[in-house]
Amino acid sequence: MLRLERQPQDSRLMAWCSPLLAIALTLAAGALLFAVLGHKPLESLYEFFLGGVKDIYSVGELGVKVTPILLCAVGLVLCYRANVWNIGAEGQFIAGALCAGMAALAGLDIDTPWYAVVIMLAGMLGGMIWAGIAAWLKTHFACNEILTTIMLNYVAYNLLQYGVHGPLKDPQGFNFPESAMFNDNHLLPVILEGTRLHGGILIAAVAVIAVVLLLRYTHLGFKITVLGRDASAATFAGFGSKQLTWIVLLACGGLAGLAGAGEVDGPIGQLTPYISSGYGYAAIIVVFLGRQQPVGAVLASILLGLTYLGGETSQIKLGLPVSLTELFQGMLLFFLLACDLFIGYRLRWIPRVHPA
């Protein structure tokens, strides 16, 4: 019979193979699903995953979708490495967007494209303040950051609603809950002609490189990793765990805030009640899919971005329902969790022993 047994050591090979296996299983299950729905499995899979990126515009759109998710995910990598369970990238994203929006609206008449820098910095600051609240609550009152960050998501969302329904509403907008459009001059520049791909992706790229270098080559990165692996060892070594908590949360808040600022000061161009379509939450999936590695997060966010775009193209080209996107994301996560079991465990065939 088959038995599941604990391995003496986690399998490193399996840790890297598990996401690939999960993707393969998702594709297989997806093919089956398409077949059951009466579509040609291989063509449908192709349309779903690659139909959305056939031309330069679509590739740019993939970048637009990936940018905010990746920025949030890179920040979360730092937090989760340090065992700080920040579920609040969504709130930090919104706080960043809100502050960036306020800066943009305050400076509508300023006549220089460089004002975009001010807008982005305001967004970064907004995200840092939001994450800072959670850091303060954790370090001073030992509040569980999972609860505080998730609650702060709702607070940020409602602050945004208040803003666009109240003081930030477009005076010429017939009372509709939206801000005025930002000054076109202040929007992040488009870096690929004919697409909406904006400077935000460069910020995301810099963030990825910075976090890779930080974790691999610096003392601070080492301390973060030690804190995450064994908090008491970190304390023995004299690494201030409070200080590290502040650092990772502020870094994540800043990056998520930049993501929010990039959305409103890029493709959206104004404050509306719905600026995030769950980027902060999607980033959590991305971090786990990417093995809590910055480079893994890049690959995982591209994969997730493809499923979002694929959901749209398969509606347009194949007439399939939108729930398919969620189904694919759900399957991916499900198979990943299932495959992860085999990092620490293995199956063994034990022959049944018959009494003589």
Next chain:
Amino acid sequence: MKLKLKQLLAGLGLMTCAVMAQAEEPLKVGFVYVGPVGDLGWSYEHDQGRQEMEKYFNGKVKTTYVENVPEGADAERVITQLAKDGNKVIFTTSFGFMNATYKVAKKFPNVIFEHATGYKRLPNMGTYVLRTYEGRYVSGVAAGMLTKSNTIGYIGAFPIPEVIRDIDAVYMGAKSVNPNVKLKIVWANTWYDPGKEADAANALMDQGVDVLIQHTDSPAPLIAAEKRGGVRAIGQASDMSKFAPNAHVYSVRDHWAPYYIKVVQSVMDGTYKPQDYWGGFHEDVLQLASINDNLPADVKQAINDTYAKIKSGELKPFTGPIKDNTGKEVVAAGHALTDEELAQVNWYVEGIDDKIPQ
């Protein structure tokens, strides 16, 4: 020479075939929905309109829709993809798609864009909106007659002009048949959220409300009213009678098909012009669905009479003199608000004891 003529004829034949095939190629029409088509409210009725329109053109039109599109950065991509995919007419059916539609319309001057409930227009982009206040006025009349506690409840979505205007219409309708009527308003701050809508309904009923009118799209308030008993409720957007067989008065149904047919026909004929379209009972884009048999005869009569009067244009709800609830005259005697003025209503009529949230 003979051979050449044959070839020529064959070539001509092929060409006519090609031309005919082109003529038979259906016109592609795209729709963008903010909710799932199964929401039984707003997006559901747009989808019903799409299906009815496609059926009407019997193979000459091929429609595509994308549902559950977030009103953030994604909308512009979805609209662009529909335009690139060869759709010649694209309906974007939520206010939050306005700026995205506007941006895409500028990039695709040969595609017609129609945006529901917005106010930005271009040579290839029109807007359309329902005179929902006509339905509300009838609802006010029905509610004013049905209420025993003289208290009507209104579940508001967001304090935008459309909703404010509808609240005014309800109150004026109710007041016309019941001088002692009071209106209580709760803001759900959502278009669709069954949980919040049920909470709002219960809060209103706890305050003595016995007729519920909702601007939100889910059947949750009707279900709550049915459960409570002794309370009446009016359905919104689609026919919601089956959710509250006893409590249901009628539903004000959005019926988009006539407008969708009109626009697509005008595009086929090459006569399309963007406009600020307002449609109501008269155009049959707004209907009263499933008037409940268990209503008292005089209420049924009043509902039908008021409906007929508004449909014929005899009754225009926003005709002066109208004062707002601070006592200021907002519509002069004898003047009926124009569509442009209706789009900017931001006052409660005299008698509504409440303030518009700012």
